[in-house]
Amino acid sequence: MSAQEKRNVVAFEAIRAIYFFEMARFRRTLLQSIVSPVLSTSLYFVVFGAAIGSRIAAIDGVSYGAFIVPGLIMLSVLTQSISNASFAIFFPKFSGTIYEILSAPVSYIEVVVGYVGAAASKSILLGLIILATARLFVTFDIAHPVWMLSFLVLTAATFSLFGFIIGIWADGFEKLQLVPLLIITPLTFLGGSFYSIDMLPPFWRTVTLFNPVVYLVSGFRWSFFGRSDVSVGLSLAMTGVFLFICLAVIWWIFRTGYRLRT
Amino acid sequence: MPPIISICNLTKTYASGFQALKGINLEIHSGEIFALLGPNGAGKTTLINIVCGIVNPTGGFVLADGHDVVRDYRAARSRIGLVPQELSSNAFDTVWAGVTFSRGLFGKPADKPYLEKVLKDLSLWDKKNSPMMTLSGGMKRRVMIAKALSHEPQILFLDEPTAGVDVELRRDMWEMVRSLRARGVTIILTTHYIEEAEQMADRIGVINKGELILVEEKSALMKKLGKKQLTVQLQHALTSVPAGLAGHQVELSADGEELIYTFDPRSGEKGIASLMKQLSELGIEFKDLQTNQSSLEEIFVSLVRAAP
Numbered sequence: 001m002s003a004q005e006k007r008n009v010v011a012f013e014a015i016r017a018i019y020f021f022e023m024a025r026f027r028r029t030l031l032q033s034i035v036s037p038v039l040s041t042s043l044y045f046v047v048f049g050a051a052i053g054s055r056i057a058a059i060d061g062v063s064y065g066a067f068i069v070p071g072l073i074m075l076s077v078l079t080q081s082i083s084n085a086s087f088a089i090f091f092p093k094f095s096g097t098i099y100e101i102l103s104a105p106v107s108y109i110e111v112v113v114g115y116v117g118a119a120a121s122k123s124i125l126l127g128l129i130i131l132a133t134a135r136l137f138v139t140f141d142i143a144h145p146v147w148m149l150s151f152l153v154l155t156a157a158t159f160s161l162f163g164f165i166i167g168i169w170a171d172g173f174e175k176l177q178l179v180p181l182l183i184i185t186p187l188t189f190l191g192g193s194f195y196s197i198d199m200l201p202p203f204w205r206t207v208t209l210f211n212p213v214v215y216l217v218s219g220f221r222w223s224f225f226g227r228s229d230v231s232v233g234l235s236l237a238m239t240g241v242f243l244f245i246c247l248a249v250i251w252w253i254f255r256t257g258y259r260l261r262t
Numbered sequence: 263m264p265p266i267i268s269i270c271n272l273t274k275t276y277a278s279g280f281q282a283l284k285g286i287n288l289e290i291h292s293g294e295i296f297a298l299l300g301p302n303g304a305g306k307t308t309l310i311n312i313v314c315g316i317v318n319p320t321g322g323f324v325l326a327d328g329h330d331v332v333r334d335y336r337a338a339r340s341r342i343g344l345v346p347q348e349l350s351s352n353a354f355d356t357v358w359a360g361v362t363f364s365r366g367l368f369g370k371p372a373d374k375p376y377l378e379k380v381l382k383d384l385s386l387w388d389k390k391n392s393p394m395m396t397l398s399g400g401m402k403r404r405v406m407i408a409k410a411l412s413h414e415p416q417i418l419f420l421d422e423p424t425a426g427v428d429v430e431l432r433r434d435m436w437e438m439v440r441s442l443r444a445r446g447v448t449i450i451l452t453t454h455y456i457e458e459a460e461q462m463a464d465r466i467g468v469i470n471k472g473e474l475i476l477v478e479e480k481s482a483l484m485k486k487l488g489k490k491q492l493t494v495q496l497q498h499a500l501t502s503v504p505a506g507l508a509g510h511q512v513e514l515s516a517d518g519e520e521l522i523y524t525f526d527p528r529s530g531e532k533g534i535a536s537l538m539k540q541l542s543e544l545g546i547e548f549k550d551l552q553t554n555q556s557s558l559e560e561i562f563v564s565l566v567r568a569a570p
């Protein structure tokens with residue numbers, strides 16, 4: 001092994017290449033990537049914030065319009081992270097261009113960092129755009145901006161990893177859409193984006209506590225308003241657990257070459 | 263000089279239980295053009311994919327420039343460029359984006375003049391900003407070659423580079439392969455066009471049903487197995503082979519207008535000169551002479567047939 005190869009234990013060039021290649025795709029589809037979430041967020045505010053929200057009492061002293069902002073952002077970040085990352089790795093697999101990644105002098109970790117990094121970056125950007133859009137409709141302050149950003153980044157990273165796993169697991173377009181549709185959408189809608197779980201009857205409140213999205217939304221909402229359904233520590237811990245599970249699955253996938261190398 | 267690639271007892275059994283490679287041993291010399299021949303399903307692509315890191319081997323090992331392709335994959339793969347058999351491309355990405363990506367992926371710092379030269383050599387420069395989906399099949403194939411060359415590999419694998427490629431482009435590719443070899447790049451190619459191997463390769467390997475049945479210098483192979491034929495076009499048709507020629511392996515064509523003499527140039531047979539002498543002694547006049555050597559194709563077909 002030459003001296004240069006020894007020093008170059010992390011292939012930064014390769015990570016950069018994957019990251020910017022993926023981001024370039026994002027730029028090319030900038031219009032869909034940005035306009036559609038901005039539009040749908042605006043619609044949410046017109047319907048929930050203005051039309052219905054004016055008839056709903058403030059929750060914990062926060063107006064309903066403002067109350068749904070963190071949940072809405074989380075909803076989009078979550079779904080976009082999954083779809084960005086799952087498509088990013090599914091597509092090369094589907095089109096056959098994955099051969100290049102597999103034959104390149106890169107470690108699995110570098111591949112994951114490149115793809116997941118790009119997918120997470122996109123959805124973080126998206127979250128911030130939705131935040132700015134929401135600010136046009138309702139006024140609110142962010143109590144803990146640093147925590148807010150941390151939750152955003154953590155969620156984007158975790159669910160991009162999750163999306164990456166789905167993209168590797170999926171061997172057809174149906175499967176690629178199955179998980180987001182059948183599992184993620186219900187979980188996000190029942191995750192307390194549009195209500196406080198205190199508003200639910202006790203039985204359902206208990207059921208809800210098995211929904212990981214509840215912890216994300218709750219923690220994220222706390223960073224805005226300083227109030228939460230479950231404790232912030234628990235929110236962080238649950239997100240951490242999910243992140244850890246995803247990392248473990250990815251480690252296993254790459255160790256065994258599952259659905260990548262025959 | 264140590265071999266640039268050493269393949270040792272390599273086996274591959276796919277998940278389906280199918281054994282695609284049954285203990286391959288092969289050494290590729292630095293700087294040579296090695297042609298791997300074999301019928302469909304022989305295991306050519308499997309072998310290449312293992313060396314390049316796309317398929318995991320079941321047993322045995324491969325060293326590329328002294329580096330184990332599994333344990334020391336980084337060093338091994340950074341030396342290898344691959345043009346796979348199947349065409350694949352990201353439809354919306356431009357040619358330029360594709361080659362810059364490939365170069366970066368292999369850890370090489372950006373080098374526009376070099377990539378420009380690669381694209382120009384492959385007549386792709388005017389297409390550099392075209393999305394892949396707007397290119398023809400032959401152009402896509404060239405882009406895949408450009409991607410493989412983008413990171414300046416020492417070893418280049420071409421898995422059926424000329425399948426579905428027109429005559430002109432095939433010539434260009436041969437030209438390119440030769441100029442790469444002149445720069446010291448080792449080239450391993452598979453092909454079903456035997457004349458291609460015949461024209462290009464320094465050495466030839468024949469693989470059949472997962473076993474390497476022959477590896478030989480091309481010229482030695484041609485000599486060893488290549489029979490020569492002399493066709494004598496007669497002035498006057500004959501009805502049977504004259505008795506005086508019985509000592510030679512001579513046949514008469516159906517119409518009686520040609521005598522066909524088959525001989526092995528390396529065997530101790532009396533050869534053309536003595537045949538000619540006898541023809542003139544017998545007073546047989548002829549219009550023309552033709553010799554030809556059996557092609558690699560014929561050699562190859564007979565080899566594969568003979569294999570169990």
Ligand SMILES: Nc1ncnc2c1ncn2[C@@H]1O[C@H](COP(=O)(O)OP(=O)(O)OP(=O)(O)O)[C@@H](O)[C@H]1O
Binds near residue numbers: 277305307308309
């Ligand atoms: N992923 C796989 N799973 C199971 N069997 C496979 C797989 N890939 C290839 N094979 C089998 O392994 C054998 C060798 O295939 P391979 O692609 O290496 O052949 P080849 O020599 O490249 O053929 P061709 O000239 O058609 O390209 C074939 O019988 C094929 O069916």
Ligand SMILES: [Mg+2]
Binds near residue numbers: 347421
């Ligand atoms: Mg093949």
